Amino acid sequence: MTTLRPQTALGGFALVTLLLAGAAVGRVLGVSFGETLYLTGLVLVLGWITNGLMLRCANPSEDREV
Numbered sequence: 001m002t003t004l005r006p007q008t009a010l011g012g013f014a015l016v017t018l019l020l021a022g023a024a025v026g027r028v029l030g031v032s033f034g035e036t037l038y039l040t041g042l043v044l045v046l047g048w049i050t051n052g053l054m055l056r057c058a059n060p061s062e063d064r065e066v
Helices: 006-028 033-058
Strands: none
Touching: 006 033
């Protein structure tokens, strides 16, 4: 059996926490639970893509082969 690294466990916990926090904020604003989970997931994916693009632009020399 494989074990989880601490980073993986912490990342999973953070992801679940962000999804539930987004759902709670959506419920306060009067949006249904399913819609808030979808929107929170969409925001997380867009943030992940944006972060990856920003990191790639910050280190362009590492992506090119010499």
